[in-house]
Amino acid sequence: MNARTVLAVLPDPVMALNVTGPLEVFAAAGAQAYRITTASLDGRAVATAPGVHLRLVPDADLNACEPPHTLLVPGGPVDSPPDPRLTARLRELADGAERVVGICTGSFLLGATGLLDGRQATTHWAFCDLLADRFPGTVVEPEPLYVRDGRVATSAGVTAGIDLSIALVEEDLGTEAALVVARALVVPRHRSGDQEQFNAGERGRRAERHPLRQVQQWIADNPSGDLSVDNLARRAMLSPRQFARVFRDEVGMTPGRYVDRVRLDAARRRLERSVDGLDEVAQATGYGSAEAMRRAFLRQLSIPPGEYRQRFRSTAAQRPAL
Numbered sequence: 001m002n003a004r005t006v007l008a009v010l011p012d013p014v015m016a017l018n019v020t021g022p023l024e025v026f027a028a029a030g031a032q033a034y035r036i037t038t039a040s041l042d043g044r045a046v047a048t049a050p051g052v053h054l055r056l057v058p059d060a061d062l063n064a065c066e067p068p069h070t071l072l073v074p075g076g077p078v079d080s081p082p083d084p085r086l087t088a089r090l091r092e093l094a095d096g097a098e099r100v101v102g103i104c105t106g107s108f109l110l111g112a113t114g115l116l117d118g119r120q121a122t123t124h125w126a127f128c129d130l131l132a133d134r135f136p137g138t139v140v141e142p143e144p145l146y147v148r149d150g151r152v153a154t155s156a157g158v159t160a161g162i163d164l165s166i167a168l169v170e171e172d173l174g175t176e177a178a179l180v181v182a183r184a185l186v187v188p189r190h191r192s193g194d195q196e197q198f199n200a201g202e203r204g205r206r207a208e209r210h211p212l213r214q215v216q217q218w219i220a221d222n223p224s225g226d227l228s229v230d231n232l233a234r235r236a237m238l239s240p241r242q243f244a245r246v247f248r249d250e251v252g253m254t255p256g257r258y259v260d261r262v263r264l265d266a267a268r269r270r271l272e273r274s275v276d277g278l279d280e281v282a283q284a285t286g287y288g289s290a291e292a293m294r295r296a297f298l299r300q301l302s303i304p305p306g307e308y309r310q311r312f313r314s315t316a317a318q319r320p321a322l
Contacts, residue, residue: 003035004172007068007093010038010058011076011086011109012046017158018074018103019056025165026070028181033173039065041086049076062089067096070168074161075105078127087112101168102154103161110154111135119149124157162187207250211236216251219259223266224286227259259286264300267293271309278305 006026008019019038026034040046043061048054071093091113094100102110107123108131110116117137122128128142141147146155146164155164166187170178207213215236219227232255233243247255267285270276278290287293290305297305 003032004070004098005066005068006034006036006070006072007065007097008036008038008072008074009062009086009090009093009109010040010046010056011074011082012040012044013049014046014056014074014076015104015158016048016052016054016056018076018106018161021158021162022072022074022101022103022165024185025162025169025181028184029169029173029177033169033177037065037068041083041089062086062093065093067093069098071097071100072103073101073106073109074103075108075123078105078108078130082109082112091115097151099151099153099168101164102152103164104155104157107131107154108134110152111138115152116154119152120147121149121152121154122147122156123154159187205250205252207247209246209250211238212247212250215247216258219262220266223263224284227255227286229255260296260300263287264296267297267305268308271305281305 006023008023010019023036023038026036037060038056038058039060039062040058041062043058043064045055045057048056071090073090087109090109094110094113094115100110100115102121102123104124105127107116107121108127110121111131111134116135118139120139120141121131122141122144123131125142128140131138132140144156145160146153146167153164153168155161162185166178166182169181207216215232218225218235219232229240229244232247233240236243236247238246244255247258251258253261263286267281267287270281270284274281276284278293282288282290282293285293287296294304297303297308301308303311
């Protein structure tokens, strides 16, 4: 078997874990499977993101690299336009690559090359709106951990980049190889791309109108209350039809979807921070039963509540009372 080439581009500056996380996955699959190269413009060492005092020294000058099997584009800060020489070279390499992979805010670099025009893509949840504003030709999906659209794949944050890389190893080498890699790195073998990003508080915009903001606060304070459109409309002193339309326009989602998000966040916080049983959590957050809460978690996060608690429960919640 010929090793597939993986070329990791190093923008300056770059998020260090956007580089090292995915590369550790490909390296764990073995040198016979993947031949890894890192490269930057002119072969210069690059800085890591502000606050992390590291410099990464690449293997090669990006201008001298051949198109790889997998072009890996990690992210960095997005507050200024990328170097036009970098985006031009990325486009040239991408044209000859079998697949192109953007990690976290690497999606912004891919967007600047035009590669995301007409494609679905994602990035870290905190930057999805900015990605959509900056590249209106891209269909930005804010919820999935990663998105595949043809030969272009994009991921959310660092751990999602690892998930995507494991999925690519599985595609290339099979399930057993992906299991070996996951065991070596002590990470889950597979979180599907359509699983939601575990971002707290992703509940739409804050409404402009004061009555709607009051309703939003009431929903947050009363997740187990009557959150029907009729009841919420009465609190906003609007007809149900008018309330639904105005709420959607100002918040960016329907009242029902907003309520689902609030209840999910409330349940997640209780699972993370308390020792309450699943039935008790479900009652307190408006699901009514543990089974209803389980269905909601599987639908929106692709993980049952019990497993979510095991993965994300805080140390304080696990510590017995003295």
